Structure formats: structure tokens, C-alpha cells
Amino acid sequence: MNWPALLLSLKLSAWTVVWLLPLGILVARQIAWRDFPGRAWVEAAVALPLVLPPTVLGYYMLSVFGAATPIGQAWQSAFGRPLAFSFDGLLLASILFNIPFAVQPMQRAFQSIPREVREAAWCSGMSHWRTFLMIEFPLAWPGIVSALVLTFAHTMGEFGVVLMMGGNIPGETQTIAIAIYDRVQAFDEHGAAAMSSLLLAFSLLAIGAVYVLANRVGRPRE
Amino acid sequence: MSSQTGLEVGLRQVAPIPLAARFGCEAGELLALVGPSGSGKTTILRCIAGLNHPGEGTVSCAGAAWLDTARGINLAPQRRSVGIVFQHYALFPHLSAQKNVEAAMAHVAAGERAGRARDLLQLVHLSGLEGRRPLQLSGGQQQRVALARALARDPAVLLLDEPFSAVDRVTRRRLQRELAQLRARIRVPIVLVTHDLDEARALADRMVILWRGETLQEGPTAQLMARPATAQVARLLDQNNLFEGRVAAQRPDESKTLLAWLGYTLEAVHAPAFGVGDAVSWMIPPECVILHRRDRPSAGENENPVSGVIRECVPLGETTSVALDIDAPAAVPLAMSLLTHHARRNRLAVGDRVRVTLLASGIHLMPPAEFSSARAADKSAWRE
Helix, strand or coil: HHHHHHHHHHHHHHHHHHHHHHHHHHHHHHEEEEEEEECHHHHHHHHHHHHHHHHHHHHHHHHHHCCHHHHHHHHHHHCCCCCCCCCCHHHHHCCCCCHHHHHHHHHHHCCCHHHHHHHHHHHHHCCHHHHHHHHHHCCCHHCCCCCCHHHHHHHHCCCCCCCCCCCCCCCCCHHHHHHHHHHHCCCCHHHHHHHHHHHHHHHHHHHHHHHHHHHHHHCCCC | CCCCCEEEEEEECCCCCCCCEEEEEECCCCEEEEECCCCCHHHHHCCCCCCCCCCCCEEEEEEEEEEHHHHHHEHHHHCEEEEECCCCCCCCCCCCCHHHHHCCCCCCCCHHHHHHHHHHHHHCCCCCCCCHHHCCCCHHHHHHHHHHHHHHHHEEEEEEEEECCCCCCHHHHHHHHHHHHHHHCCCCCCCEEEEHHHHHHHHHHHHEECCCCEEEEEEEEHHHCCCCHHHHHHCCCCCCCCEEEEEEEEEEHHHEEEEEECEEEEEEECCCCCCCCCEEEEEEHHHHEEECCCCCCCCCCCCCCEEEEEEEEEEEECEEEEEEECCCCEEEEEEEEEEEHHHHHHCCCCCCEEEEEECHHHEEEEECCCCHHHHHHHHHCCCC
């Protein structure tokens, strides 16, 4: 068992979730409730990582964030470390790649809240922030949890983007999915099997939890 | 009009829904916004609450401007002191009845909220159900929670959007009675949106008749029902006995106006606004059409006697609805209602020839209808 790779995957997943919780809620609420020009294109952009081969996303990320690009150089001078082939780059790739997994369940959860319920909150004197905390967030909570569990599990298993953007640096950017690939390449059947079974069990648990929550969300409220 | 305690509303816009509405509601008064679906009732209510933003207009309550497009004032719903009961209540489904009410009490000290909420739930007869969530309550109970929540904010105006439409008839009657009783305890303007004329008649002090976003008439309920300003308002108020006639003579000394109609000359209450020879629309409520007894003549039969043949005779519980075809070149239907036992005693049946009196006090003259073909369209609009 490659413990450093497993720990790195867990760390990457956790940070991806931490970033996508507020970002996802922000985007999901806008798409769920606001009607603005180009909304369909925003939704399409959110869904894009679902259909895009991970290598394509990885390629574009390297061309935008690579060490020779302006953004890559700005990052290097600001933080003293490169963006590509580092944990930071890995995290950025992971956040972008997980946007649909985070946003779509949240969007559905927010859409299921009747507009009148939010209006009733405003007419009860609640500020928009208080309405979010007391009404929207609790009502969307099962959807938000689904989004976070999906994001976490998907990050644990992500391979293509992680390999393209992070390379395969043990202890720095080698995640468990890449480590499994490494073990198979090295004919270490035993090591690959142990890690694969762990990932399989974890994924099954995560998806199971999502379905349990989704059933709760789907139940009529009123 | 300006008022230190009441609500004043003036709204105007072209799109998305045309609006041209102006009315006021005093503290303690219950005003019904009445009109068929699509007449803009709910939109107007939402404009008062700050949930919709009209093209131009003013909304002020208790002397405070909530909306004044000319001065760039447009307060958010949170800053307008409104209590609103939505048509489907819009309760917070994850909170108990108690917490739903407490949620509207940000202005109350935290320690006092629980007690105040319990008092309000008691006021709407929900004691003992404080811990239940909306889904565990019946429709009528949910409506009561919504009312308690609306009152929890100590609103300066109470807005009710078809609040009785989602409950059964028995519950509706009870809730309506409770609202009537509650009014004695809350001295704020109450605006009720309804498409149910009976409900408006039973609950409202005054009515505003709306048609495609426009205020057609505003006035005390009884006066408005008996004296609509135009034939269109009469149609919207479901007055079936609406006819065209001509002023035959004016007798101001006798307080009478004589009306020529289908060869009859009818006496009506003096209507000085019309000149002799003017074409008019006129109406008479069904309860002002009195059946003559067949067995013996009685007093008052000389008042506007009209004869016809019964075309329809439908007992509806205590009253029976009767339609006559008046004797005239073209058969004109006249509706009347009488007590069912009365109809039985007179052994009324379809095809019978009867005589009726049209009470002069019930005949109301209006300017001639502009387009009589609109009648069918107006009526069908009520059926949603």
C-alpha cells in the first residue's frame, strides 16, 4: 500500500471540497434562480468537464498555467513555486474538473426550493444572508452533501487531469489512482489489488450515501 | 388622498403585465382586490410587498414611502413592514410551526420570541401543535401558521393572496369567520386578493374591481354590488340581469326615471345623469325580481309588472334559481331567485307563464355598454 499516495489523494479531495463548497453554492444559486443572458452557455460550461476527455482539459491547463506562461510566471514570482507539476496545480485542475459534480446537485437542490418560500422569508424581515443561512442552506443541505461526497469521491479516483497537470512526482503529485497505474506497470499485482479494492470500497460507500441523500431530496416537501 | 395610518397605492406600467391601479385602504379596513384571473390582483399585492417592481408608481403606508419611482425610492421587502399570506402559504418546510412564526421576529428580543410565537399560535387556534412541521399539518392549519407568521412581524399592512382557495369549503367558512373575528384585534389595513365574489362580499368593507391590471371601480362592497359604475363592472360582479334600454322620461319631482325596455315602461330610481332619449345599460339583481302570487293579487303588483315563461327552474338548497323568457319580440332571459319552499308552494315548473315585479329600487342605470360582444369573453375569464 502506497500510504503517501493515499494521503495525498485524501488531502487533494479535501481541499477540492473546501474550495468547491462556497464556489459551487455561489454558481448553483445563480443558475438555479437567475435568468440572465447566456445562462445556457454558463450551464454548458459547467457541464463541459463531464464530456471533455481529461487529457484535453489537462493539455489546456498546461498551456495556460505552465511555467512559461504569464500566469505560471506570475504564480512563481508570487508564491516562489511553480503552478504546473505541483500540488497547487493539481488542486486547481481538480477544482475545475469537479465543477459539474459540485454544481449540478446543488443547482437541483436550490431549484427545488419554491420561490415563494424565499419571498416569505424576505417578507418576514430576513436579510438575504439570513434567508440563506436559515432557509436555503438547510433546505438544500442534502443536495449540497451529495455534491460534496461526489466531488470527494471523484477526486479520489481522478487520473487523466491529475497526471497531465501534476506529473507523477511521488509525495508531491502522485495520487492513489496514479500509484495503482504505477504498480500495474511494475507487475506488482498485490499492491495494485490492495489499493484498487480500497478505492472500490470507498467509491461504493460514497455513491451509496449520495443515493440515500438524493432520495431524501426528491421527496415532496409540501 | 393621503393617510397617516392607511395604505395608499398607485401603480402604472405597460409590460410585462399592464397595470393602472390606484386605491387606498385605511387602518382596520379590509379591502378586497377582485377580478378574474389575469387581472393583475396578485401582481399588485406583490408590488405592495416589494416582490415585484412596477414601471412607475407609489406605495406608502402609515405615512412612510415604500415605493416612489419619481423620487427613486424602492424599499426591499425586508424594510417594508408587511405581513403576507401566500396562496400556498410558503411555510418553511423544515421548521416547526413555532419556529416558522419565530422566524419573522427578528425585531423582538430573543428571549421573548418563544412566548410571543406561542401567543400568536394560540390566537389562530393552534395551541398544542407548536412542534409540528408544515407537512404534519392540515391545509387549514397550515394557513393558520402562515397567518400567525404574517402577524409575527407586527406588520403595518396585512396582505392576503387568495388565502382560502386551497382548503375545502367547510374549512374555508371557518377560516373566513376567524379572519372576521381577528380583525377586531389588528388595526392595520388588510388587503385581500380573491376571485371569489361571495368571499369578497362576506369579508370586505370595500372592493376594488380590476380588469387587465386596471382599477375599474372602487367603493364600499354593498354599494358597489348594487350600483356598479359601468356595464363591464356589473358583468365582472356576475350580474346576469344586464340589459339595454332608453330613458323615456325624467320625473325629478317624483324621484323617478322612466325606462323604455322591450315595449315596457319601467320606473327606476331617479338617475339625473341621463337625458331623455339616452341609450343606457341597466341591471337588476335577481333578488329584486319578485314573483306575483297566482292565487290572489297582492300589494305592489302594479310596480313594473312584466310577464314571461319559465325557461329554467333549478333548486339550489334553500333558494331556487329561476330564469324567465320575457315576452318580447326576441326572448330575453331574466334571472330571479326565490326561496325553494316559495317555489314549491307556487308549484313553479318549466313552461309556466308567470308575472313578476321589477322593484324600482333595484333598477340601476349605467352608461351604455361599449361593446356587448365582450360579454362572453368577460364571463369566460372567470372560469379560469
